[in-house]
Amino acid sequence: MNVDLSTVEAITRLAEQFGPFLFAVLFILVVTRTAHTYYSDCMTRKDPPPSELEQKTYRLYFVSSVCVGIAVMTLSIGWWFYVQSKGNHVYQVAILGLDPDETVLADYYFKQVQRPTVPGGKAEHDMYFLIVRDQPFRMGERFEFEYFKLPSAPASVGAEISGRTVEIKYGGSRSDTYRLIGGPADARLEVSQDETRPAEFFTAKEIQTVLPAYASADAPSWGRAWP
Numbered sequence: 001m002n003v004d005l006s007t008v009e010a011i012t013r014l015a016e017q018f019g020p021f022l023f024a025v026l027f028i029l030v031v032t033r034t035a036h037t038y039y040s041d042c043m044t045r046k047d048p049p050p051s052e053l054e055q056k057t058y059r060l061y062f063v064s065s066v067c068v069g070i071a072v073m074t075l076s077i078g079w080w081f082y083v084q085s086k087g088n089h090v091y092q093v094a095i096l097g098l099d100p101d102e103t104v105l106a107d108y109y110f111k112q113v114q115r116p117t118v119p120g121g122k123a124e125h126d127m128y129f130l131i132v133r134d135q136p137f138r139m140g141e142r143f144e145f146e147y148f149k150l151p152s153a154p155a156s157v158g159a160e161i162s163g164r165t166v167e168i169k170y171g172g173s174r175s176d177t178y179r180l181i182g183g184p185a186d187a188r189l190e191v192s193q194d195e196t197r198p199a200e201f202f203t204a205k206e207i208q209t210v211l212p213a214y215a216s217a218d219a220p221s222w223g224r225a226w227p
Helices: 005-018 020-044 052-085 204-216
Strands: 089-098 102-105 109-114 125-133 142-149 164-169 175-181 188-191
Touching: 020 052, 089 102, 089 142, 125 204, 164 175, 164 188
Parallel strands: 089 175
Antiparallel strands: 089 125, 102 142, 109 125, 142 164, 175 188
16 A cells, blocks of 8 residues: 655644644544444434444444543643643754855854765765744744855955845744755755754753743844854
8 A cells, every 4th residue: 555655744744733632633523423423324224223232332432432522622722731831932943964165044043063074075064943932833934044155266355245045934843854955046945855864953951051041132143053
């Protein structure tokens, strides 16, 4: 059986974003609705008419599914209040494989990591960004970054190096990996399928270090490098 991986990925992202809400909705739409259909078919069947045991069984199935549906919906509401009470929401972004003369900046906390290279190999680095705020992220919300490429010839003193705005769209994950596609004139960020990347780019200790600074100070221009 062929499985559409894009569909599985989309469902996974929805589950990660909505948590118990998605399960509660699916339970009510699938299990409770199916139980109601069985019970209704049983009670309206004429040939042969349902036995008393059948009626009791399907009635119990339907009533139980309704009770469980109410329970999971109540739990999902409690989960929502719990998430809101946590205060800060974190989204991690990685931009991989930048050349030595390329950089990406934004008004978020970031760190730059040099990639290991063999002697004579191409030097590359990765940029990791930590977006933190006190409100949940919205599906489809966009975040902007500024891409810069240094000129090959030495620039004169005081010469301005212009950047290009590139953006990403939030899809529900706690972290996403991107690669830069195109040149200075048409640069854009595309989701990377690099399976060797870590699930989280910042450790829990690093995030806890950032949170107080985020809460106590305005984000400086072009973010703040990791101390």
